[in-house]
Amino acid sequence: MSEALHVVCPHCDGVNRIPADKLSAGPKCGRCHKALFTGEPVALDERRFETHVARSDLPVIADFWAAWCGPCRAMAPIFERAAAGLEPHARFVKVDVDANPQISAKLGIRGIPALFAFKGGKVAASHSGVADAALLKSWVERLG
Template sequence: MDTDTTQLACPHCLSINRVPDARLGDDPKCGRCGHGLFTGMPLALTAKNAEALLLKSEQPVIIDAWAAWCGPCRSFAPVFAAACQRLEPQFRFVKLDTEAEPQLASQFRIQSLPTLIAWQGSRDGGHEVARTSGAMPLPAFMQWIATSYGLA
């Protein structure tokens, strides 16, 4: 197994790219469509891109399951975006709109909003690492991420 590259799905065309770890921080571009592999903003997780982003990318992914009618979800959105800006490209941040994607929400057994899921993608699939419910301030969220992945 090649440990010097990371396999990442392009959020634009969903092609699988293999990025040298040393180049991860250099705004890597998709080899097929030329778009950036990271955008600095959370992506919408959909039935169309979930497999590529969660099961074919060797990357930790933080999932924010939310709904437009959920006040705490809306107030948490800027915290989630700020964490994304700090932690890309080591982590990817995706938002799961539970009303637009009810099947995904059901697969993740989302029962309260917002629900935050720490996911670890790997070359042969992926798995959930941790989850929590409820909005939190940025420092607490950063700490939760670090603790979830054993980095704290």
């Protein structure tokens, strides 16, 4: 039997234990019974963000953005394609910095888009500005 990983549900934030070899089999949440992986970035507020980062055994790749930011709009489709291609090896999340200024302050974000990779509840990597899919893929491969 393979190692079990904690995976936070993108819908109800329930924490699920999933055998690592079953991640690609379309697991569903034990609480809300919805798919644990949607292939899309999950929009999070501060409370939900803390849950996903602290409770997930998967790397969490976060895009900190704002609606008025041109480079953020350029980053959005790259981030969406990465989520579609790299789940279930990581959880991709988006945090609106205007709606969640506390997170920006806590992480010292001074410019957006700001990309962060978290592993074990801690920052494992970060990048300021628009990035390509290769950077996101390298983070997932290194942290996964």
